[in-house]
Amino acid sequence: MLLVLVSVFAFLSLKYLPVAEFTAIAMITPLVITLLATILIGEEVSVQRWMLLLGGFIGALMVVRPGGQQFGWPMLLPLGFVIANATFQLVTSQLAKVDHAGTTHLYTGAVGALVMSLAVPFGWQTNIPWQWWLVLVVMGSCSSLGHFLLIKAYSHAPVAVLTPYLYGQIGFAMLGGWLLFSHVPDLWALVGISIVACSGVLGTCTSARMKLSAAVGDPAG
Numbered sequence: 140m141l142l143v144l145v146s147v148f149a150f151l152s153l154k155y156l157p158v159a160e161f162t163a164i165a166m167i168t169p170l171v172i173t174l175l176a177t178i179l180i181g182e183e184v185s186v187q188r189w190m191l192l193l194g195g196f197i198g199a200l201m202v203v204r205p206g207g208q209q210f211g212w213p214m215l216l217p218l219g220f221v222i223a224n225a226t227f228q229l230v231t232s233q234l235a236k237v238d239h240a241g242t243t244h245l246y247t248g249a250v251g252a253l254v255m256s257l258a259v260p261f262g263w264q265t266n267i268p269w270q271w272w273l274v275l276v277v278m279g280s281c282s283s284l285g286h287f288l289l290i291k292a293y294s295h296a297p298v299a300v301l302t303p304y305l306y307g308q309i310g311f312a313m314l315g316g317w318l319l320f321s322h323v324p325d326l327w328a329l330v331g332i333s334i335v336a337c338s339g340v341l342g343t344c345t346s347a348r349m350k351l352s353a354a355v356g357d358p359a360g
Contacts, residue, residue, distance in 0.1 A: 141227035143254050148220035155213035157322045162312035163332050164217035167199045171225035176297075180233065195338035201331030228289070235293035243290050248283065 152161045170192045177184055234243050292301055313332065316322045324332060 140250065140254065141223055141230065143250075144223040145220060145227055148216055148223060152213070152216040152220055155216065157324070158312045158316035158320065160324065160328060161217055162308050163199055163328070163335055164214065165220055165224070166308070166335050167196055167218075167221050168224050168228070170196050171221055172228055175225055175229050176232075179229065191338045191341050194341075195335045198331040198334030198336075198338065201327055201334065228293075231290055232293040232297075235290050241287075247286065 149161075149165075152165075156164075173184055173188070173192055231243065313324065316324075
């Protein structure tokens with residue numbers, strides 16, 4: 140059900156917002172995930188990692204700009220996505236520790252397909268071009284593969300280590316928005332997106348350095 144909410148909020152957001160802006164706002168998700176992981180499951184998060192997550196949050200605010208001309212009610216839709224996505228990923232990280240990735244993936248997909256199929260009669264369209272069917276198949280396949288890999292990743296690493304990698308979506312979103320929709324973010328949005336991306340890259344470097352230090356300090360492991 141959480142994944143269904145994630146999908147619904149994502150599609151509604153993309154109906155009103157450009158791809159890059161939506162993705163940048165959605166990148167508040169790592170901050171929410173880390174906060175929930177600290178409160179609910181007691182994961183330890185270093186001060187440096189908190190600072191990097193805060194930097195990503197500030198970058199996202201520069202994209203949203205509450206009170207500015209760009210701000211409107213559609214900007215609130217990605218916040219619903221963030222809350223649902225953060226909760227979904229936190230639950231997934233816990234299931235990955237006790238269940239096989241394939242099992243979790245199967246049940247998640249089955250429940251999502253069953254629930255969303257109930258909405259088909261209300262929005263079904265006839266004479267859909269075959270190109271759109273191909274797009275739907277590719278999109279579904281990529282989403283399915285991404286979800287499976289996410290579950291596998293959570294079975295090998297804690298939430299705080301994996302969340303910085305989510306920032307990599309911003310670059311792909313900007314590229315896709317430019318190639319498919321000829322949309323280029325304005326200066327403030329570009330600065331905010333850059334801050335978010337840099338925070339993610341530095342977070343990844345921090346994780347790698349900590350792993351290296353642990354390996355050097357414990358040669359027997």
